[in-house]
Amino acid sequence: MQPETRFTCMPEPFGNWMVWDKYTDAPAILGGCVLKGRSELRAQAACDVLVRIYKNRLDFQSLRDDETTQRHHFSRDGIHTTGPSPRNGGSGL
Numbered sequence: 001m002q003p004e005t006r007f008t009c010m011p012e013p014f015g016n017w018m019v020w021d022k023y024t025d026a027p028a029i030l031g032g033c034v035l036k037g038r039s040e041l042r043a044q045a046a047c048d049v050l051v052r053i054y055k056n057r058l059d060f061q062s063l064r065d066d067e068t069t070q071r072h073h074f075s076r077d078g079i080h081t082t083g084p085s086p087r088n089g090g091s092g093l
């Protein structure tokens with residue numbers, strides 16, 4: 001069974017569509033734009049993008065949380081280091 005996604009497309013009155021964010025219980029926002037009053041095709045495309053962003057944890061809050069937790073890490077030779085993590089451009093050494 002596939003886990004429920006955070007975002008879904010919903011029809012609006014008068015034939016428009018919106019992307020609904022189940023987490024915030026409000027229309028979703030992408031790039032600062034509220035995703036309502038769209039065609040079905042555009043709403044579905046935006047919904048797919050949001051699902052991929054959150055599925056891969058590429059949203060701002062997740063990236064920020066990862067950066068905070070990755071400040072303390074171990075290099076390949078086991079030496080504890082602080083600073084930027086190797087995945088964010090630091091050497092990790």
